[in-house]
Amino acid sequence: MTLPGATETAPTPAAKAADSWWRGAAIYQIYPRSFSDSNGDGIGDLNGITRHLDHVASLGVDGIWLSPFFTSPMLDFGYDVADYCDVDPIFGTLADFDALIARAHALGLKVIIDQVYSHTSDQHAWFQTSRASRDNAKSDWYVWADAKPDGSPPSNWQSVFGGPAWTWDARRGQYYLHNFLEGQPDLNVHNPAVQDALLGTAQFWLDRGVDGFRIDAINFAMHDPQLRDNPPATGNHKRTRPFDFQQHIHNMSHPDIPQFLERIRALTDSYDGRFTVAEVGGDNSIAEMQLFTSGGRRLNSAYGFNFLYAERLNAALVRDVQEEWPDTPDMGWPSWAFSNHDAPRAVSRWAAGADHDRYAAMALLLLVALRGNIFLYQGEELGLPQAEIAFEHLRDPEAITNWPLTLGRDGARTPMPWRSGAPQAGFTTGTPWLPLGGGHDARAVDVQNADPRSLLALTRRLLALRQAEPALRLGDIRVRAADGDLLVFDRRHDDAVLRCVYNLGPAPLDHALGDGWAILDSVGDADADRLPGHSGLIARRL
Numbered sequence: 001m002t003l004p005g006a007t008e009t010a011p012t013p014a015a016k017a018a019d020s021w022w023r024g025a026a027i028y029q030i031y032p033r034s035f036s037d038s039n040g041d042g043i044g045d046l047n048g049i050t051r052h053l054d055h056v057a058s059l060g061v062d063g064i065w066l067s068p069f070f071t072s073p074m075l076d077f078g079y080d081v082a083d084y085c086d087v088d089p090i091f092g093t094l095a096d097f098d099a100l101i102a103r104a105h106a107l108g109l110k111v112i113i114d115q116v117y118s119h120t121s122d123q124h125a126w127f128q129t130s131r132a133s134r135d136n137a138k139s140d141w142y143v144w145a146d147a148k149p150d151g152s153p154p155s156n157w158q159s160v161f162g163g164p165a166w167t168w169d170a171r172r173g174q175y176y177l178h179n180f181l182e183g184q185p186d187l188n189v190h191n192p193a194v195q196d197a198l199l200g201t202a203q204f205w206l207d208r209g210v211d212g213f214r215i216d217a218i219n220f221a222m223h224d225p226q227l228r229d230n231p232p233a234t235g236n237h238k239r240t241r242p243f244d245f246q247q248h249i250h251n252m253s254h255p256d257i258p259q260f261l262e263r264i265r266a267l268t269d270s271y272d273g274r275f276t277v278a279e280v281g282g283d284n285s286i287a288e289m290q291l292f293t294s295g296g297r298r299l300n301s302a303y304g305f306n307f308l309y310a311e312r313l314n315a316a317l318v319r320d321v322q323e324e325w326p327d328t329p330d331m332g333w334p335s336w337a338f339s340n341h342d343a344p345r346a347v348s349r350w351a352a353g354a355d356h357d358r359y360a361a362m363a364l365l366l367l368v369a370l371r372g373n374i375f376l377y378q379g380e381e382l383g384l385p386q387a388e389i390a391f392e393h394l395r396d397p398e399a400i401t402n403w404p405l406t407l408g409r410d411g412a413r414t415p416m417p418w419r420s421g422a423p424q425a426g427f428t429t430g431t432p433w434l435p436l437g438g439g440h441d442a443r444a445v446d447v448q449n450a451d452p453r454s455l456l457a458l459t460r461r462l463l464a465l466r467q468a469e470p471a472l473r474l475g476d477i478r479v480r481a482a483d484g485d486l487l488v489f490d491r492r493h494d495d496a497v498l499r500c501v502y503n504l505g506p507a508p509l510d511h512a513l514g515d516g517w518a519i520l521d522s523v524g525d526a527d528a529d530r531l532p533g534h535s536g537l538i539a540r541r542l
Contacts (some may be wrong), residue, residue: 021276022212022300022373023333023474025062026463027112029377031089031341032069033077033334036416037428038167042251043428044415047091050100051417055445059381060463064109066216067341069097069227071465072133075183078396079114079216080121081353083158083202085364093210101209110211112275116357117198126197131171141194143186143523144169156229157251158242162401165251179251181397189221195260197353199267212268212275212305218261219280240402248282261298277301277335277373286324293332303335308343311349313363313504316523319482322371322489327476334372338363339380345412348386354506354534357383360455361523362502362534368466369491369500369538370447372478379440381459385439387414395434401403410434417444458523465521465538471496472538484532486511503531516542 046069056064062101068078069091078088085093104111120127129138143165143319145154153166153175159182166175167182177186187194202213230246230382239245261278268274280289280510289302306321307313327336338346351359367374368382389410395398400406414437419426425441448456466472482488485505491498503509503526512527513519517539524535532536 016258027063028061029065040429042430042432046096052335057107067114068114080184082121082123085204112212115213116216117185118217122183144174154228198389218278220252224250279303281305301333302334315482315487319479338373339377345386358534367534368462382443383455387411420444420447499539502536506533508532
């Protein structure tokens with residue numbers, strides 16, 4: 001198999017046109033374990049997803065993003081991959097995946113899947129070979145290093161999930177690096193043979209019909225080969241893990257990462273209309289997001305955590321985030337989410353005792369108006385709150401290790417409620433892997449389908465507005481006001497100008513829209529002259 005290398009030429013106009021579906025797209029994230037269980041074992045699966053794709057298509061999104069469904073021991077619920085090119089039996093088979101792709105495409109939905117290139121499971125055949133000796137064919141496919149003279153780890157690097165990022169392996173008589181769990185050894189992506197193997201896995205899925213990739217933790221893909229210690233963190237930010245006590249300048253974010261991204265882009269551009277988006281977290285995320293998407297030869301977009309980990313939503317945050325992505329020729333294209341499988345649900349983080357549905361509606365009106373791609377997390381269309389999970393039911397290794405200071409990710413991963421009053425709200429006929437969230441049954445899909453005033457109905461209406469208005473999908477953005485709770489910005493495309501106005505706080509605001517505007521949609525009883533608490537509107541200039 002021959003794999004494309006990096007190219008020195010920018011994509012042709014024809015290639016850009018083929019890729020244009022994703023620019024400004026709305027993509028719905030599905031966490032397979034928790035979406036729908038078709039066989040009663042309590043764990044969601046691919047067939048469960050397929051039977052509910054009509055619901056997803058009804059929202060008006062452009063595609064779906066599937067979190068990992070690959071063969072895995074599930075220490076990190078699929079982000080510890082043991083076989084990149086097969087489906088874990090708990091989720092189904094490759095034939096089930098092919099059926100999912102076919103149904104999604106028949107409904108007009110693109111399918112994006114996760115790719116995890118920074119690490120594998122310690123059960124992966126590559127690692128089993130690599131750890132066997134220091135001189136086998138894959139001996140340098142992972143990051144191995146000798147102990148210091150006193151037997152301690154090669155550097156002071158700390159794992160995201162707690163404790164040193166190094167584990168001793170007696171087979172090799174060396175330490176191996178794992179930026180995450182001990183069972184997630186880091187690949188040595190500096191090695192061209194490793195890059196070739198990873199591109200081979202991407203090609204496997206592209207040939208099966210996937211429309212693109214969300215590339216997990218890509219800034220962890222390469223390390224400092226000199227294994228220099230990280231310096232201490234500065235400032236007074238919250239520290240609940242040893243990881244938080246360091247500046248992460250040597251264990252991640254190596255300057256050679258963009259060269260690998262160019263190889264990924266060359267491969268995906270050899271297929272029509274494929275899309276790549278990087279997950280980029282960390283203290284330097286905006287700069288890295290821009291680096292990883294700049295110049296037209298790297299990834300199409302980058303997915304940041306500016307909103308996902310924000311404790312409050314305020315006008316200054318939106319202004320700052322949007323102004324960091326100017327509409328200039330070499331600037332990449334951002335992607336935004338308010339909620340996902342790694343962060344507490346936004347409405348619970350931000351509403352702070354306010355009317356839940358009112359706040360959720362206002363936040364949704366904001367999300368659909370942002371410049372960039374937008375991602376909706378399953379259940380966001382229902383206004384699901386973060387679930388409270390008792391310690392004895394926790395499954396997330398980070399939550400268990402750091403409890404109670406870090407509540408973890410389980411509360412955002414609880415089962416999707418489909419039918420109110422049904423056992424487990426229609427998610428499964430068995431015992432679900434996580435308990436159903438409190439109050440989620442009353443927000444089930446069937447209940448909201450029957451209510452034209454529901455958040456589900458609003459989601460469909462607002463996504464239809466985004467689809468209908470090129471200014472919302474493709475236009476530039478200019479912030480007009482970010483004063484306290486008042487946020488005003490314009491989206492412009494060709495001759496069209498849309499004004500987006502929000503009151504992000506609980507107290508009413510007097511704000512006159514002025515003459516020459518026609519309101520396209522509003523939430524929270526906002527009108528041309530007044531903004532009640534947690535309200536907003538989108539208007540078109542006449």
